[in-house]
Amino acid sequence: MVDKKSLASSSNTCVALSGGVGGAKLALGLSKVLKSNQLDIIANTADDFEHIGLYICPDLDTVTYTLADLSNKELGWGQAGETWEFLNALERLGGESWFRLGDKDMATHVFRTQSLSSGLTLSETTAQITQRLGIAHKIIPMCDMPVATKVKVESGELMAFQHYFVRDRCEPKVTGFEFEGIKDASPSIGFSAALNNTNLGSIIICPSNPFVSVDPVLKLPGVMAAIQAATAPTIAVSPIVGGQAIKGPAAKMMKELGMPQTALAVAEHYQGRIDGFVIDEADAAMVADIEALGIKTLVTKTMMLSLQDRIDLAEACLAFAETF
Amino acid sequence: MVDKKSLASSSNTCVALSGGVGGAKLALGLSKVLKSNQLDIIANTADDFEHIGLYICPDLDTVTYTLADLSNKELGWGQAGETWEFLNALERLGGESWFRLGDKDMATHVFRTQSLSSGLTLSETTAQITQRLGIAHKIIPMCDMPVATKVKVESGELMAFQHYFVRDRCEPKVTGFEFEGIKDASPSIGFSAALNNTNLGSIIICPSNPFVSVDPVLKLPGVMAAIQAATAPTIAVSPIVGGQAIKGPAAKMMKELGMPQTALAVAEHYQGRIDGFVIDEADAAMVADIEALGIKTLVTKTMMLSLQDRIDLAEACLAFAETF
Numbered sequence: 001m002v003d004k005k006s007l008a009s010s011s012n013t014c015v016a017l018s019g020g021v022g023g024a025k026l027a028l029g030l031s032k033v034l035k036s037n038q039l040d041i042i043a044n045t046a047d048d049f050e051h052i053g054l055y056i057c058p059d060l061d062t063v064t065y066t067l068a069d070l071s072n073k074e075l076g077w078g079q080a081g082e083t084w085e086f087l088n089a090l091e092r093l094g095g096e097s098w099f100r101l102g103d104k105d106m107a108t109h110v111f112r113t114q115s116l117s118s119g120l121t122l123s124e125t126t127a128q129i130t131q132r133l134g135i136a137h138k139i140i141p142m143c144d145m146p147v148a149t150k151v152k153v154e155s156g157e158l159m160a161f162q163h164y165f166v167r168d169r170c171e172p173k174v175t176g177f178e179f180e181g182i183k184d185a186s187p188s189i190g191f192s193a194a195l196n197n198t199n200l201g202s203i204i205i206c207p208s209n210p211f212v213s214v215d216p217v218l219k220l221p222g223v224m225a226a227i228q229a230a231t232a233p234t235i236a237v238s239p240i241v242g243g244q245a246i247k248g249p250a251a252k253m254m255k256e257l258g259m260p261q262t263a264l265a266v267a268e269h270y271q272g273r274i275d276g277f278v279i280d281e282a283d284a285a286m287v288a289d290i291e292a293l294g295i296k297t298l299v300t301k302t303m304m305l306s307l308q309d310r311i312d313l314a315e316a317c318l319a320f321a322e323t324f
Numbered sequence: 325m326v327d328k329k330s331l332a333s334s335s336n337t338c339v340a341l342s343g344g345v346g347g348a349k350l351a352l353g354l355s356k357v358l359k360s361n362q363l364d365i366i367a368n369t370a371d372d373f374e375h376i377g378l379y380i381c382p383d384l385d386t387v388t389y390t391l392a393d394l395s396n397k398e399l400g401w402g403q404a405g406e407t408w409e410f411l412n413a414l415e416r417l418g419g420e421s422w423f424r425l426g427d428k429d430m431a432t433h434v435f436r437t438q439s440l441s442s443g444l445t446l447s448e449t450t451a452q453i454t455q456r457l458g459i460a461h462k463i464i465p466m467c468d469m470p471v472a473t474k475v476k477v478e479s480g481e482l483m484a485f486q487h488y489f490v491r492d493r494c495e496p497k498v499t500g501f502e503f504e505g506i507k508d509a510s511p512s513i514g515f516s517a518a519l520n521n522t523n524l525g526s527i528i529i530c531p532s533n534p535f536v537s538v539d540p541v542l543k544l545p546g547v548m549a550a551i552q553a554a555t556a557p558t559i560a561v562s563p564i565v566g567g568q569a570i571k572g573p574a575a576k577m578m579k580e581l582g583m584p585q586t587a588l589a590v591a592e593h594y595q596g597r598i599d600g601f602v603i604d605e606a607d608a609a610m611v612a613d614i615e616a617l618g619i620k621t622l623v624t625k626t627m628m629l630s631l632q633d634r635i636d637l638a639e640a641c642l643a644f645a646e647t648f
Binding site: 052054113133 | 378406409410411412413416417418419426427430431432438441456457
C-alpha cells in the first residue's frame with residue numbers, strides 16, 4: 001500500500017473528469033487530498049444549453065457549488081437554502097418553468113451569460129466564478145465551444161439533453177447518443193495543458209454517467225490521443241454499484257441499450273480507453289472478468305455518503321494510480 | 325360640475341401619458357373610473373436600458389405593477405414583498421448590483437428579454453405580461469424602438485439616465501437632456517391608434533417628471549401633431565406641489581436649469597402643448613398667472629395618498645376635460 005501522506009507531498013498532478021453529482025463528490029474528495037496546483041477538474045459541458053436567454057452549464061455548476069460548499073445535497077442540483085421567487089413569478093407570466101432555476105442559482109447564469117456575451121470564454125468566466133466563490137482548485141470546462149449531447153429515443157427523435165433529462169424526466173427509451181458540434185470542437189486550453197503536464201500522475205474518470213457525462217469529454221478531438229500519450233494511468237470509478245446507478249439514468253440507459261446493468265459492462269464500455277477500474281465491494285465477484293479485459297481492478301468502498309467517504313475514495317484512487 | 329357617473333358610461337376614451345410612480349398613481353385612479361376599452365395608458369420608455377444582459381423598462385414596469393396591485397409602496401419601485409437572493413448572489417460573483425433587481429422582478433426582465441429576442445415587439449410583450457398579471461386596461465409603451473434619455477451634467481458628460489438616476493442618485497448637476505434615437509423613432513401602433521381614436525375625449529399628462537418622463541413621449545415624431553389634430557383637450561397634472569416634487573428629481577432639475585420650482589414654471593414648460601392644467605390647492609394663488617399663459621386651470625387636491633385620492637383626481641381630470 002502506498003503511503004497516503006505522500007500523495008499531497010508528491011509533485012504529481014491529477015486530472016479528474018467529471019459530470020454532475022457523483023463526479024462532483026469524488027472531485028470534492030480529491031480537492032481535500034491534493035493541493036490546488038495538483039488538481040485539474042474537467043467538467044463535461046455537453047449538457048450545457050441556452051434556456052430563457054441564459055447560458056446554463058449544469059455539470060460545471062454542480063462541481064462548482066459542490067467545491068464551494070454551496071450545493072443542495074437534498075435535491076442533488078442547485079444551491080442549498082434556495083428560494084423560488086423568480087421561478088414562481090416567471091410561471092405566472094407564462095414563462096418556461098420546467099427547468100428549476102433558483103434565485104441564487106440565477107445569479108450564476110446571468111453573470112455567465114453576460115460574461116460570455118462580453119467576449120470572455122467559458123474557461124475565463126468559470127475561473128472568475130470559482131475564484132469569487134472561494135474555490136482554490138481549478139475547475140475547467142472541457143471546451144469553450146458549444147457541444148450538445150442529443151439523446152436518440154425510441155420514437156426516432158433526437159432530443160436535446162435537458163429536454164430528455166429534466167423536462168421529460170428520462171422517460172423516453174434511449175437508442176443512442178450524438179454529440180452535436182464535437183468534431184469541430186477542441187479541448188479547452190486548460191484541459192489540454194492539464195493532460196500535457198509533465199508531472200501528470202493520474203487521470204481519474206469520476207463515477208459519472210459513461211454515455212452522457214464522460215463520453216463527450218473523451219470524444220473531443222485530441223483527448224484520447226493525449227490520454228494515450230501520457231505516462232499517467234487512466235482510472236475510471238464505476239458509477240454502477242450492485243447493478244444500480246447511484247444517481248441518474250445510467251442503469252436505465254444501459255438496459256435500454258441492451259447492456260447488462262453491471263460494473264463489468266461499464267468496464268467493457270471503457271475498454272481500450274482506461275488502464276484501471278475501481279469497483280465497489282458489492283461487485284468484487286467481477287474482478288476476474290474485468291481483469292480479463294486487460295484492465296487492472298481495485299475493489300474498495302465506492303459509495304460516498306460522508307465527506308470522509310469522498311476523501312477515502314480519492315485517496316484510494318490516487319494510491320491505485322501509483323501502482324501502475 | 326359634470327356628473328361623475330356619466331364618465332364611465334360615456335363612450336369617450338382617454339389617453340394617459342405616464343412616467344413612473346406619480347404617473348402610475350393617476351393611471352390607477354383612471355383605471356378604476358374608466359372601462360378597459362376607454363383607457364390607453366402610454367408609458368415612457370426613454371429610461372429603458374440594457375443591464376446585465378436584460379432589457380429593463382422601469383416606467384412600464386412601475387405602471388404594470390401598480391395596476392396589478394403588485395407594486396412596492398414603500399420603495400416606490402419594484403414589487404411588494406420582494407426578496408433579494410439573486411442580487412446578493414450576483415454581488416458575491418462580482419456582478420453589478422447598483423440597480424436593485426428583486427427576485428420576482430427578475431422574472432419580468434427575463435421574460436421580456438427573451439420575448440424581444442424571439443422577435444416580438446415591446447408592445448406585444450407588454451400586452452402578454454399585463455394580460456398574465458390580470459390587468460384589464462391597456463398599458464402601451466410609447467414606442468417599440470429604443471429611445472434613450474441622456475442627462476447632460478455640469479461636467480459636460482452625457483449620462484445614461486439610469487446611471488444618473490439610480491447609480492449616482494441624481495447627484496450630478498443637470499444642464500439639459502437629449503433623447504438618443506428619438507428622431508428615427510415613431511410612436512407604437514397602439515399609441516398612434518389611441519391618439520387617432522375618433523372617440524378620444526381627453527389626453528391626460530399624469531403628474532410625472534416633465535423633462536425625463538413626459539418630454540420624450542411628446543417629442544416622438546408625430547405625437548404633438550396628432551395631439552393638436554385631436555379635438556380632445558390635453559390636460560397636464562402638475563408634479564410640483566407647493567414648490568416641491570412629490571417624488572423624484574423634478575424640483576432639483578428645475579433649480580439646476582435655472583427655473584423656479586413652481587407649478588407655474590411647469591405650466592410654462594408645457595405652454596403651447598396643453599389646453600388645461602391641474603394644480604394643487606396649495607398653489608391656488610398661481611391660477612391667474614397660469615391662465616395668462618392661455619391655459620385653463622383647475623385647482624383641486626392633487627396629493628394622492630389613498631386609493632380614493634387617486635380615484636378622486638382621475639374623476640376631477642376627466643370632468644375638467646369635459647368643460648373644454
